[in-house]
Amino acid sequence: MTIVDSPRLDSSLDIPLGGPSLPQERRLVTAIPGPKSIERMKRKAAAVASGVGTTIPVFTVAAGGGVLVDVDGNSLIDLGSGIAVTSVGNSNARVVAAVTAQLNQFTHTCFTVAPYDSYVEVAEALNRLTPGDHDKRSALFNSGAEAVENAVKIARHYTGKQAVVVFDHAYHGRTNLTMALTAKSMPYKSGFGPFAPEVYRAPMSYPFHDGLDGVTAAKKAISMIEKQIGAANLAAVMIEPIQGEGGFIVPADGFLPTLVAWAAANNVVFIADEVQTGFARTGDMFASDHEGIVPDVIVTAKGIAGGLPLSAVTGRAEIMDSAHVGGLGGTYGGNPLACVAALATIESYEQDNLVERAREIGAILTGRLNALRVNDPRIGDVRGRGALIAIELIDPVTGEPDAALTNRIAAESHKQGVIVLTCGTYGNVIRFLPPLSITDELLIEGIGVIADALASA
Template sequence: MSTTNQLVVVPDAGRTLPPLPALPQSRHLATQIPGPRSQAMMVERRAQVSNGFGAQLPVFIDRADGGILLDVDGNRIIDLASGLGPTALGASNGRVRERLQAQLDRFTHTCFMTTEYQSYVEVCRWLNQHAPGSAEKRTALFSTGAEANENAVKIARYFTGRSKILAFDGAYHGRTHMTMSLTSKAHPYKTGFGPFSKDVVHVPVPTSPRGAADTLERSLDRVRAALWENDPATFAAMIIEPILGEAGCLIPQEGFLAGLREIADEHGMLLIADEVQSGMGRTGRIWAIEHEDVVPDLLVAAKALANGMPLSSVTGRADVMNAVHPAGLGGTYAGNPLSCEAALAVFEQLDAEGVLDKATELGRIAVDMLLPLVGAGQGVIDVRVRGAMIGIEFGDEDTLEPASQRAKAVSAYCHSNGVLALTNGVHENVIRLLPPIVIEPTLFRDGLQVIIDGIQETALNVTEAKADAGGR
């Protein structure tokens, strides 16, 4: 149930904010999508904004609450994307607003490297306490996931005195030079932006539609072979997403992450877990890597860390994090005080009972509603679910050949019917769902039913097209 209609008490500000009316948590189509106002605003958008920024659903949002996005035409759209992951606690979270307002009354920025503020330290304390493993830890804060991944590489290189990094096929780690090098998917992230670092080596992840293609040992042997082909003594670290989000929510074969931990230890490398998308409760645990009981040397967080405010982090063993010389890490906006207050609001809610259970419940609903589609003659070849991180993969049910056009058609159906459901994947044949953890189950079911309706309609269209072709 939405809480935005409750009286908001601002801590330490000596006043209260007026209550905001709650948005109905139901889908509603006032116009076609996009509506006339959004269409008009898109004309100006194209006249002013670089074409390099895409628009997956060209609507302009006026308000958001819970699992609903209200556009400027009055359409209430079910949010199954969470802003590509950041707004896991909803795009208008009451507690986040409270802490932001209180901090706005104090100051908006000083630069932590210039003068200190306690909220930065408190964010680091929470991350140190909640990162996997019992070793003493330290944390550094930055602004974006790419920036944090880039700094994780810097730290690993500094600590080990080595240069090479092992990354994985299907990986997405960001848009900076180093993180584009770590990212394996060429288009749209790398096309035309090279050359890239020659010190990055990619190897496959053991996962495919309907299960792993190879045995676990054979998959780990590929990792070992890649290291030996490039001299394992030259590798500073290996970096992997515990769930590969942009690859279509690919979940590595059970035991693969533990095997990487052993290989890293064998060769004196660090293991970096990129939890930018999968962390902060998305999978029903604080960190997705906890499902595998693996402890990384460095853990990267962003996106939902501050529920949409720009903040990222690198947390790791104290000896690794403290190895870098003073002023070797930093950034003018790194750990901005407003973002730190937003993160502390997120932590309060993750520490409360029931929030992580909501992500787990969403996963159960997705399994119940979506898993029966696999192999049912409607072009769904796999459904991958871990909490509120869900991938629906489309392809030929016999050959498993990817069907990107089918995924795009289902996504378009969803958008025209008031559900934000985006495509991604190595072959762009996956609908990836990242609903807000706080979405009401009834609303989530409605969104999934629209997806199912879209799958059935597109399957019918394909069948009719084949019949027409055969009749000519």
């Protein structure tokens, strides 16, 4: 880490360009947050609804590679990637070039009014990349929550049934329907009801807590579904192959394949929500690939377009085509800027060996975090895949979740110039989502800062 005596950025005119050309270093010019960020946080409080929170109170002026530079000139190690969005890095050169070229052509026509090639090309790429070699169709939207809602819409229309099953610890969004699908009340649901009906919750495979093998855990969930809902009433089962906000929960082997087989036998659409796990993040192009499952429908967003707002629903042709003309779409869905960004992002995943890079990052993370776990019983579990790894923190005496410790570690890491995110139903999980463009040196330094914070907490 570099510590300097005076701010690198003296005025708004000195803001550096983003991208990998930024010095890849942790550099503290001021305390975190610095005076300029503090002033801007005051402006935020006066202008922005207080329900819109921030993880770290610094204002960004540039980002790239594995760092984020704030308005005070501090360079912070980025272990969050904007919640798994900037997997190819901020200001990825391919994405910047594609979006710049599109800006010089047109910014919008609305695909449902006057279509354009890039929307179709993104759909073709998704149909090719997502699990399974069956005939597929895709539809593009703006956010993960919007895509999730459309996946449910499509499944209900196709099956003629209404009920939807989701799982304990699930997170699927913050719109009305997706709040109903989401498990955690605070801060996502509390006070915002009533919620959409015909949504039911089944027990999730959570090996660290339930100790069950995957097939047994799946049979437990299926028994509940059959007894309390009935397959004849069930349109869809929706699940994150690795749960995100719920705590990076990796189900035991056999859990997902057993559910897929049951859904196929009962005319139930199996929907994989890969909003956070998709696009190389787990060391496979999709987390479903590792599990060997082929979802009927897959929902993607976050890492799809290098930071531009885009999401998608991709599924079996007969399911996707069941909706009538005009039943799917939206004003901004598949915006041309986002579409060309997605094509450039997908090119980066494939041409820059980012699936393999995610595995390399995962090996570093799990190796070093497990080494910490050996000597620190407060680390109850290390789990995840690829560049999607988490530690669950507990009271070593009682085994109970320790959210207070988790928050102290995150706060101290932020002060030391490392952006890290927390999650989990009990608020006791620290998640690691570094951009796949991060260097080994920065990643190892970031883990070291978190280890120091854990030791001093």
